[in-house]
Amino acid sequence: MAAPQPAYTPDAFRAELHAKGWRMTPQREIILETFQHLPEGEHISAEDLYEILQQRGENISLSTIYRTVKLMARMGILRELELAEDRKHYEINQPRPYHHHHLLCVKTNQVLEFKDDRILKISQKVAERYGFKVLDCQLTIVGISPEGQRSIF
């Protein structure tokens, strides 16, 4: 029985930043919150985030967004996904059982999510074997969707 997962708070973020000699800023807090309020499983690109913030009237530069998401990914707060052909996408790195993985179609570029607790367990075992601390694990299944199988390519 898993306990409800407490949200990663701005204060926790601040503390982690301080521990490394870094600083909390309004921009970083807004970006954290924005990711936390994204519907589950939704992953966005730097540019997507920029537009979301623009529409909310938050003027945070693209540079800052790029710098911040990279920082947060390195801290393990965000997962960096490379599912689309062209650009990276990010999403909150939810702990199990919210952890999910992706099924990707090379023909239609369709992306489906699925969950499987075994993946994280396997990952933790493997990481332990090599002395790694796990921040995230992603199983990406690349294949051809039913629609893709019908198309002639």
Place this chain on the structure above:
Amino acid sequence: MAAPQPAYTPDAFRAELHAKGWRMTPQREIILETFQHLPEGEHISAEDLYEILQQRGENISLSTIYRTVKLMARMGILRELELAEDRKHYEINQPRPYHHHHLLCVKTNQVLEFKDDRILKISQKVAERYGFKVLDCQLTIVGISPEGQRSIF
């Protein structure tokens, strides 16, 4: 007991190309062979491949390389990996039990390989559930290596 895995021959490649109305060329054959002769687990970028070919005296343009590796990845012959920060890497998509996965350190960028037969089994089950045909599956564990844990970031 798995039977020895027959290599994917130029003829098989040719046949698959023809089935789609495409053509075999010397460049494509050389690229296929180059990937097949790479040490197991070695994955290279388009530019790496370009340099390898240059050194072998094969003048194949970067454009052709980009076009060919993308084509071969879509055909399931190559796996497209996004382990490095910047560019895509490719390797032959070996069938089980040669299939391997990656453990990546966000601090040192170190990449380790490991094998685990369960991953492919799980992937096939999941794909089946959604009607997908599996071309490849990649479990990437992102974490911090022992060396990375010692560094101050």
Place this chain on the structure above:
DNA sequence: ATGCGTGCAAAGTCTTTGCAGCTTC
């Protein structure tokens, strides 16, 4: 007060594309 972070614009890097000529089927 110190020095990290932000914004802007410019520069970079990897990748794609238009086109003419060559090659494969």
Place this chain on the structure above:
DNA sequence: GAAGCTGCAAAGACTTTGCACGCAT
């Protein structure tokens, strides 16, 4: 012979970086 493929150069797309100013500590 028709259509796909290659090479070259140019264009494109995403991301990073230099610098001056502002803000967190």
